[in-house]
């Protein structure tokens with residue numbers, strides 16, 4: 001429908017909306033990274049997903065779900081407790097679309113075993129595309145998928161829940177999980193006095209027959225309308241992991257009392273609660289005293305998803321920036337044809353291309369870890385390094401993407417303001433930056449041989465790339481230092497850059513050469529575009545990023 005024009009002026013030289021695109025087909029670096037890591041056969045499935053999630057209708061759902069934030073309904077009109085969170089229908093639709101595509105479970109078989117093949121890579125490509133549209137709802141999606149790894153420590157519970165977790169239905173009803181068509185799971189670890197330091201958890205677990213009663217609180221517990229939560233609490237033998245459902249086995253509402261919802265910078269479509277447990281029913285997962293060992297299986301997977309989502313956010317920033325620059329003219333020339341803007345956009349494209357190659361390489365290690373010790377070692381050492389590097393880059397990257405749109409980038413009608421507010425959270429939750437660096441050091445000291453084998457592998461994969469040899473020497477020297485904590489950020493960043501160069505070399509060697517020349521052989525300047533790439537390389541990078 002044509003809109004009535006303004007009396008005073010015509011609207012022109014504004015870019016059209018970037019929507020109704022196939023998010024897979026327009027992203028050659030994604031397709032190449034998926035193919036290089038075993039997922040080539042899924043091209044059609046991913047293209048269907050990309051078309052659907054790239055539609056204007058899905059973008060609109062994302063906007064509406066973030067503008068109409070969840071509301072906590074603590075009591076009913078008569079003063080009875082409700083402890084329910086209401087979401088806008090758009091949020092439920094996003095959840096249903098992700099569940100329908102198996103983003104919450106497709107890396108598992110119906111029995112809760114790793115699905116094998118390239119399940120991780122294919123699902124990651126979907127997660128990456130969905131993150132370009134709406135990230136808040138991905139919080140319960142990622143936690144549900146990851147919870148299976150921890151439930152594996154309690155085979156009877158895994159067997160009972162898998163028939164409901166493994167369906168592709170989303171069922172938002174507030175009802176006992178065993179009566180539902182599909183279920184979601186959350187995680188409660190962080191308390192007021194300590195998040196990273198979960199050993200300081202004060203929440204108590206007391207035996208009650210075969211089950212437990214949990215009393216205490218959690219300071220952050222996201223997605224409170226999940227059907228069950230994996231929570232940490234102190235039992236007789238120490239910190240233990242529990243499965244706490246919203247309904248007790250007799251069908252009564254479990255004693256999970258939400259205090260309030262967090263008022264967050266971003267991630268607004270998702271609810272994050274403060275909660276008290278007043279003798280809530282729960283069953284144990286794994287042994288008493290082994291709570292961290294149990295829940296870390298879940299956390300490893302949510303860390304992986306943080307990196308995938310941050311890469312997706314950056315991809316979206318790049319695509320919107322490039323799209324705009326190709327339509328917007330300044331001084332009689334499209335922005336995309338101005339040499340200085342080309343320098344910025346191509347440098348950003350190189351960063352995203354390396355990030356997606358690295359993330360997909362990591363997902364391949366998750367696919368193959370069950371059978372291949374070398375891949376398990378890669379996964380162990382590099383998950384924290386990659387989460388650190390990819391997630392911490394996202395806020396700065398999105399700021400630059402926003403600036404490419406000028407004032408239009410800064411306003412809430414566009415998606416970049418939302419992406420920008422979302423970007424820091426992936427670095428903060430599931431282990432903040434320093435905690436990731438310490439985790440790399442832990443892997444190096446506890447599984448030194450496996451870690452050295454990974455470094456050796458990376459050495460072979462980056463042979464001849466500019467600056468790779470020096471980077472390897474630097475990493476080795478830094479991690480051998482007695483005060484390695486002091487230099488852990490420099491060394492972990494170098495390790496991630498090296499792994500990115502290696503991953504990119506397996507996808508597109510020329511881009512790996514450019515990446516190594518600008519990030520390994522030289523320290524990259526603090527701003528994007530402060531690099532000297534040849535004209536051909538600039539054109540090639542931009543054409544690959546958005547044909």
Ligand SMILES: Cc1cc2nc3c(=O)[nH]c(=O)nc-3n(C[C@H](O)[C@H](O)[C@H](O)COP(=O)(O)OP(=O)(O)OC[C@H]3O[C@@H](n4cnc5c(N)ncnc54)[C@H](O)[C@@H]3O)c2cc1C
Pocket residue numbers: 186187188189190194195196197220221222223264267272425428429430431432433434435438
């Ligand atoms: C939106 C949102 C949703 C969340 N949802 C959940 C949820 O569903 N479930 C849940 O359990 N938690 C959740 N969290 C909590 C989150 O996981 C924690 O906030 C995070 O792990 C950091 O813990 P903390 O806040 O206690 O900070 P702290 O542990 O106090 O850390 C503060 C800073 O100190 C650094 N630090 C910690 N230890 C060291 C050290 N030894 N050396 C140097 N530096 C160190 C950290 O890197 C961090 O930068 C959520 C958080 C947010 C923001």
